[in-house]
Amino acid sequence: xxxxxxxxxxxxxxxxxxxxxxxxxxxxxxxxxxxxxxxxxxxxxxxxxxxxxxxxxxxxxxxxxxxxxxxxxxxxxxxxxxxxxxxxxxxxxxxxxxxxxxxxxxxxxxxxxxxxxxxxxxxxxxxxxxxxxxxxxxxxxxxxxxxxxxxxxxxxxxxxxxxxxxxxxxxxxxxxxxxxxxxxxxxxxxxxxxxxxxxxxxxxxxxxxxxxxxxxxxxxxxxxxxxxxxxxxxxxxxxxxxxxxxxxxxxxxxxxxxxxxxxxxxxxxxxxxxxxxxxxxxxxxxxxxxxxxxxxxxxxxxxxxxxxxxxxxxxxxxxxxxxxxxxxxxxxxxxxxxxxxxxxxxxxxxxxxxxxxxxxxxxxxxxxxxxxxxxxxxxxxxxxxxxxxxxxxxxxxxxxxxxxxxxxxxxxxxxxxxxxxxxxxxxxxxxxxxxxxxxxxxxxxxxxx
Amino acid sequence: xxxxxxxxxxxxxxxxxxxxxxxxxxxxxxxxxxxxxxxxxxxxxxxx
Numbered sequence: 001x002x003x004x005x006x007x008x009x010x011x012x013x014x015x016x017x018x019x020x021x022x023x024x025x026x027x028x029x030x031x032x033x034x035x036x037x038x039x040x041x042x043x044x045x046x047x048x049x050x051x052x053x054x055x056x057x058x059x060x061x062x063x064x065x066x067x068x069x070x071x072x073x074x075x076x077x078x079x080x081x082x083x084x085x086x087x088x089x090x091x092x093x094x095x096x097x098x099x100x101x102x103x104x105x106x107x108x109x110x111x112x113x114x115x116x117x118x119x120x121x122x123x124x125x126x127x128x129x130x131x132x133x134x135x136x137x138x139x140x141x142x143x144x145x146x147x148x149x150x151x152x153x154x155x156x157x158x159x160x161x162x163x164x165x166x167x168x169x170x171x172x173x174x175x176x177x178x179x180x181x182x183x184x185x186x187x188x189x190x191x192x193x194x195x196x197x198x199x200x201x202x203x204x205x206x207x208x209x210x211x212x213x214x215x216x217x218x219x220x221x222x223x224x225x226x227x228x229x230x231x232x233x234x235x236x237x238x239x240x241x242x243x244x245x246x247x248x249x250x251x252x253x254x255x256x257x258x259x260x261x262x263x264x265x266x267x268x269x270x271x272x273x274x275x276x277x278x279x280x281x282x283x284x285x286x287x288x289x290x291x292x293x294x295x296x297x298x299x300x301x302x303x304x305x306x307x308x309x310x311x312x313x314x315x316x317x318x319x320x321x322x323x324x325x326x327x328x329x330x331x332x333x334x335x336x337x338x339x340x341x342x343x344x345x346x347x348x349x350x351x352x353x354x355x356x357x358x359x360x361x362x363x364x365x366x367x368x369x370x371x372x373x374x375x376x377x378x379x380x381x382x383x384x385x386x387x388x389x390x391x392x393x394x395x396x397x398x399x400x401x402x403x404x405x406x407x408x409x410x411x412x413x414x415x416x417x418x419x420x421x422x423x424x425x426x427x428x429x430x431x432x433x434x435x436x437x438x439x440x441x442x443x444x445x446x447x448x449x
Numbered sequence: 450x451x452x453x454x455x456x457x458x459x460x461x462x463x464x465x466x467x468x469x470x471x472x473x474x475x476x477x478x479x480x481x482x483x484x485x486x487x488x489x490x491x492x493x494x495x496x497x
Binding site: 065066069070071072073074075076100101111112114115118120122126127128129132133136137138139140141157247248249250268269 | 450452455456458459462463466467469470472473474475476477479480483484485486487490
């Protein structure tokens with residue numbers, strides 16, 4: 001087994017440059033790092049909504065917030081406004097931050113549920129700072145402020161920002177398309193990538209950021225993919241950018257429609273829009289026409305259709321290849337987890353970095369943690385689809401009666417029967433997030449504490 | 450918990466939040482003041 005000295009990142013975009021930024025910041029002077037990307041290969045570049053842990057990640061890298069926001073035309077985000085999910089006409093905001101005050105024996109929502117039975121009328125969201133600020137279109141942060149927030153950002157500009165950051169820490173960018181992947185004949189470990197120019201880039205550890213195709217992890221190593229289509233039937237999106245039509249609001253909008261949902265992400269200079277849909281229930285042309293009909297503001301670019309397959313790579317790490325971003329799986333963008341999962345993959349890799357060589361136990365640990373993380377996010381996303389009374393289209397009829405993963409079914413039952421939220425350690429979406437989505441999508445506990 | 454205590458607990462929580470929100474600037478005002486991007490940034494080719 002070779003000692004790890006050279007890391008090769010295959011692919012740029014948000015995933016590639018985030019990986020480069022994290023690894024180079026942590027290991028500059030110890031590892032030699034190369035990133036290969038081709039200007040001819042486009043990036044998906046629509047992951048533009050984030051969640052609060054991005055701020056901790058930026059702090060780890062020493063990224064200044066104001067510099068980052070000015071460089072990426074970012075706005076603040078306090079949550080997501082869900083429209084037409086539980087029922088047509090429903091509207092609720094899933095905010096970041098805490099709702100109310102909990103005690104050691106009882107979460108806040110139990111007090112709130114009890115207050116309703118005592119005739120005290122209120123909305124659950126009224127007890128959350130981020131909810132109320134978002135609703136009022138307001139925002140503040142400062143040294144003593146405790147607001148929980150994230151950003152809306154321009155993915156293309158963000159990748160350029162991270163490239164500049166990474167190059168400062170010694171990452172070498174190589175322009176070119178990968179035309180051949182060379183493996184060790186005995187171990188199957190990847191040894192080098194051959195570019196269309198004929199240049200050979202050798203490495204000891206490879207980060208696959210080649211997107212859905214997974215050039216190294218799948219096309220070369222045949223790692224396998226676990227498909228989640230039975231729970232997340234949307235498999236397509238069409239994206240378009242529009243001019244801003246008013247002040248940017250501090251939340252993402254997620255508006256359900258008969259065959260999926262539509263996003264709206266306000267940046268400083270424009271708005272990112274997209275329509276997610278199940279190709280079984282809506283054609284690309286229908287989706288594109290619907291999106292263009294429903295967006296506000298003049299379109300800036302031509303709509304672009306993106307095909308995806310929800311699920312996860314069976315092993316995010318195989319031999320000496322670690323898949324990151326879309327190459328490792330995809331849980332659709334409903335709760336803005338794509339960029340977050342790239343960041344956690346990087347922090348996990350840094351913590352488990354295989355100095356001096358790759359061992360199977362490190363691979364197994366990394367894969368186990370990745371699987372648990374992905375499945376927990378998956379369950380939370382499925383919740384939005386299954387907790388619905390909508391029966392106006394085949395998609396919603398299917399979602400409201402589909403068989404659920406056992407882990408999610410148990411959580412829903414625990415809440416429905418007793419109002420409890422089971423919270424595993426280290427889970428991304430906390431109690432308050434689960435309560436907001438369950439309550440506002442029609443799951444009311446029969447009993448509470 | 451007696452109704453009076455429960456009402457006080459909820460009203461206290463809500464009151465603190467509403468007071469904080471009232472004092473906040475609008476999101477747009479805060480962005481403009483804190484981290485306005487220059488038109489040069491916007492003019493570069495968009496992602497896709």
